[in-house]
Amino acid sequence: MSKLNKRRPLIAVLVNEPDRSFLSGSLNIIQKELFSADMDVAVFSTLLTRYEETDIENKVFDLINYDHIDGVIVFLKGLNGMDLQEKIGLRLAALDKPVIYMDEFEQDEFNTVYExxxxxxxxxxxxxxxxxxxxxxxxxxxxxxxxxxxxxxxxxxxxxxxxxxxxxxxxxxxxxxxxxxxxxxxxxxxxxxxxxxxxxxxxxxxxxxxxxxxxxxxxxxxxxxxxxxxxxxxxxxxxxxxxxxxxPSVISINAARHMIALVKGTEYDPYEGASAEFYxxxxxxxxxxxxPRLSEAARNESLPYGADGFFSSYNYMQEELISAPDFTDFLWKVDWYTLYLEGLKGMWICLNDNIMHTSTAVTDYTDTMSIPYCRLNGGGSVEEGRSFDRSIMLPELFADRDEPSAYFFVSLHFNNVNFGYMALSFGNTGAVYTGVFEKWLRYVTCAFEKQRRHTIYCDTTLNAQIRDTLTGLLNMRGFKRIMTDEFEKSKGKLLRIISVDVDNLNGINKAYGYSEGDKLLQKVAVILNNSAGDGDICVRVSGDEFIIAGILDPENPADEVPLKLERNLEAYNSSCSAGYGIHFFSSAVTAVFDSTELLDKLPYDAAYQRNMTKDNRNKKRILNAPEPEQEEFDPEERRYVGKMLNDNMLRYQFQPIVDARTGEIFAYEALMRSGGEKKLSPIAILNHAAALGRLADIERLTLTNTLEYLSSHKDDFGEKMLFVNSIPSCILSDEDFDEIYSKYRSAMEQMVIEFTEQTEASSDQLKVIIDRSQKMRFKIAIDDYGTGYSNISNLLTFMPFCVKIDRSLIMNIQSDKRKQHFTRNIIEYAHDNNFNVLAEGVETSEELATVISMGVDLIQGYYTAKPSFELLGCISPDVSEEIIRAYNSSRYTTARKTYFTDNETVSDLKALDLEGYTDIVISSPEYTINGSGGYISELTVLISDNTECTLNLNHVNLRDDHGGSSIVVGKNSRLTLNIAGEVTISGSIYVPEGSGIKIVGGGRLSVTPLSNQKFGIGCDMNHSYGDIGIYLNNRFGVKLAADRCVGIGGGYNASGSVIEIDGGEASVDISGKKVMGIGAMFAVPNVKINGSSIGIRLQCSEGIGIGSFESNIGVSINDSILRIKAEGDIVKGIFGYNGDNSAIDLTDCNLSVKLNGKNVHGIGCNSGLGRLSMKKCFCDVRIEGGYCCAFGGLDKETMIIVDECSGSAYAASASPYIFRAEDDKLRITNSDISLYEGE
Missing domain, CATH: 3.40.50.2300 (Response regulator)
Incomplete structure (x- = not known):
């Protein structure tokens, strides 16, 4: 911002704890009066804080640059601390601008006193x-x-x-x-x-x-x-x-009017009115x-503690912020939780320069601030590098806005660390932040401190690494550290850098494998060390680049190292038995060592000269080579490609991408094909388009065509994704992309954009793609990974959803150890960073089994399914079964160590881990596993087949990052799981058909699968679950997120198993596309709930709290509190799609059902004969949507019996129904339920 011009006057307000009701009312009035005079407002405010943090909280007043302020209204005596009041009082007394003192005790021309x-x-x-x-x-x-x-x-x-x-x-x-x-x-x-x-x-x-x-x-x-x-x-x-x-009206209006008169030079018109009223x-x-008034007041005060309120036990903001894996994810989570700040129009987080990397106490503000996050016009933005001079306070103050606005500045600190400050805006509404914000901000600052400490830890760890792990040589960090220490002793002498580049390392890797390339680099390190002079250091700069650094005497600058390097290299090559030699490109430069800045410049100069030498040799090769033949092409064919693009004749085949665990289709890849009479290959189309300068047209048409197909075949795709190839160097303009996004917004969330790691796109173009993926919610895949000399660390730049391993690595991988080694490294690195891995071009059964055993997540290739113009609903059942068998086999045959219980009755979790055990198989009648607070194990607990067992878990924390189950109940087995202390299962609990589990005890159990797991307790979508009983005397929770998943239950219930919850407090929190809280996805569930408090929360496209998607249901709930909240396209509370023989019985229940979506149904069935009975229940049912029904069936065949019930039922839509049943099937007796149907 080169020139700072405010469009309107800016009035500063200084206040402590503006969320207090009198001050809040006063600020509301002041803002509105100033807005009416077309003035902006900047409120500098402090919050209630601990005494020892008062000084750092008060730093917010140091932000004020009075050069940009046109007047000040100050609540001076309310500011936190006498020293602060005196400091600000002196500063304002010397100010040559209007100052209005609020609630001062000595009234004069510029004081406004409350009487x-x-x-x-x-x-x-x-x-x-x-x-x-x-x-x-x-x-x-x-x-x-x-x-x-x-x-x-x-x-x-x-x-x-x-x-x-x-x-x-x-x-x-x-x-x-x-x-x-x-x-x-x-x-x-x-x-x-x-x-x-x-x-x-x-x-x-x-x-x-x-x-x-x-x-x-x-x-x-x-x-x-x-x-x-x-x-x-x-x-x-x-x-x-x-x-x-x-x-506060009188003093507030008069303060604002007085200020307006002083700033504009107009006459002051005092306001008169009553300043108090007797109640x-x-x-x-x-x-x-x-x-009535007291009831409303009590209800309003309890709202923040309700299911949707900020202080609700269902608000996981603090946990979500603290668990954010990185700073960017943390900021996006902050953006999400701004939903609790009612009326918020804008937010800016302004950080001190380099604060996240500063380990010492910081109390002041830096001269330069950065804005890593802002929210404006309903959308959040996470950026890097947007900085500004602190003297302007906030760039938005100088933006060209049509309406005046207010900005609230608050300090952002944790203990003695001053991160910076936060600015909030509620526009020109006059609103003031509430007490919720004070707690909200505390959550944010605690998480800020966690991120800062994590960053400092990473910095410290990184700085401690000064040697290359492969060669043992120093890395560049070690080089700079040692030579910086050397500077004081050698200042004024000559610094010499010899830059060395290993020729054709890429070719050796391809011909002999990467392990051989690693051996070569280790030999190079030996040659360099043997060639270096006394006091020289050898450094590995990057993959095939090295330097030898040393100090020369300017009086005697002779240097024998280049000659020794040449002789040692010749000696090695003459005696080497390998099928190749080592060849270098090198150059040497020297400069007077007069500054440590030379440590950055001189290696760069040496590398530049070395590359010039290398380029000159390559040019000579090209000059001596025969001239290449001119490219031949068919002019008619090229004209046809032009017509194809003009008329949008491109077509697409869709090849399934398959889940490597289940054999189900996970996604499709759209493959471009030519339309019309001429059939051209995709390569031919791209070559002609490139020659015509029309690659951007292919990019635009491909994106538009595939999104249109995805939108028009929504039912066929379901929640499956669509992979689309992109040409990042032909990036669409913001205008074109925004037009496409506005038309296909919802479809874009199912799209995965592919581009290769070796793309020719610039860093700016790639940044645009990454930014768009974050804002528009499409995902990124890296294609053809593994070709050439791939740089694994580059993946962190892209943070892709998926890495596609190229066919060249997959072909015959079952018999090629080099390919297996490299592929395994890619998979491990990807999984460590939460990327999916796709094996591309799988064409044989052997390749399939090998890549599954290595841990790939997705499979694509002719062996699983060929491309077709129509979407395949599923792959061959034989291949699907083969995938499942291979996956199940791989879990227990790859580097696993199993502990079998014999006569023992107890094990220590940490001891099992230290001895390298990955599984424990329990066949004893009773067994105890002891954990310890905070210790996490990846041990898998297996209950033997045909076993009846009691398993005591004491403070145990189990984790499975690979989509498996942490506890597996064997066939025809019965497990009593006794919970003591805090037990966390970050995997699923598998209960197969014919088996059963009873969860008992006085501890707290949390089941939170981490890796796109399909269920919490029970089984996946393709199988039947066994009996599940939860009888805890404490809190119990299931939380998971996947495209299709169920919290408690599974896909089928072939044996009529029962899900029973009796006692305690339970929460089920599910998010995904098609989800179920409790029940059977495709079969009849039998659910019994007694004497419990249960909360079910769904965020989904299609979801049911309790019930089934395809069958009738049996649900009985007695003497319980049940809360169901869901948002999505199609959401149901307690529901069965086939009403025949369905029975829903609710007795002595407190029932809260709050649903919002396009198609919403509270309690009932889709069709057919069924029964809904409610007796002695209190109902709080609120449903809103395009179509909504609170109770009953869509075809009015359900019998509804309501007796001795009270509460309210609210249905709002174009077609609302409270009770949907024929008159002779609706029986309401002795009940008082307030009903509302409307739009």
């Missing part, structure tokens, strides 16, 4: 004239607080005026908010109850009333009690006592308990 005399007059006048009080007690605040001194003085002046006396023993001045109100009540009773009590605050009044009531003193019958300042902190919102309510409550007898 407390109006509050005290109203209160005293009421008790004197209405109740005839002559003797009263006074309950005041802290003796040393100026505010309470003023208030007490005003109260006593008014009481003198009306002839009311306060005996000395009834003057309780000095107790404040933390006073002993029991002692005050005792003192009043001992002295003889006065006629009334005047209190300095509502908090004091409520406390006095409570203590008197404990002592059988009735209010107002025996004594009246009056509060004061209802909109102060601790006001009695849920007990309507008699009190005086402060109104007739029950505590003086003039009012009764206002039940």
């Amino acid at each position: 407390y005399d109006e509050c005290t007059r109203i209160a005293v006048e009421h008790i004197a004239k209405v109740h005839g009080v002559k003797t009263a007690a006074y309950v005041g605040g802290h003796r040393d607080r100026e505010y309470y001194q003023r208030l007490r003085k005003s109260f006593f002046a008014q009481m003198d005026k009306y002839g009311i006396t306060v005996p000395e023993n009834l003057d309780f001045y000095g107790n404040g908010l933390d006073g002993d109100y029991g002692a005050i009540a005792d003192a009043m009773i001992s002295a003889g109850l006065p006629e009334g009590v005047l209190c300095c605050s509502d908090y004091a009044a409520v406390s006095v009333i409570g203590e008197l009531a404990k002592r059988n003193v009735r209010v107002p019958e025996d004594i009246i009690v009056i509060g004061c300042c209802r909109n102060e902190p601790y006001e009695s919102r849920t007990l309507n006592i008699s009190s005086v309510e402060r109104d 007739n409550g029950f505590s003086c007898g003039c009012g009764s308990l206002d039940i």
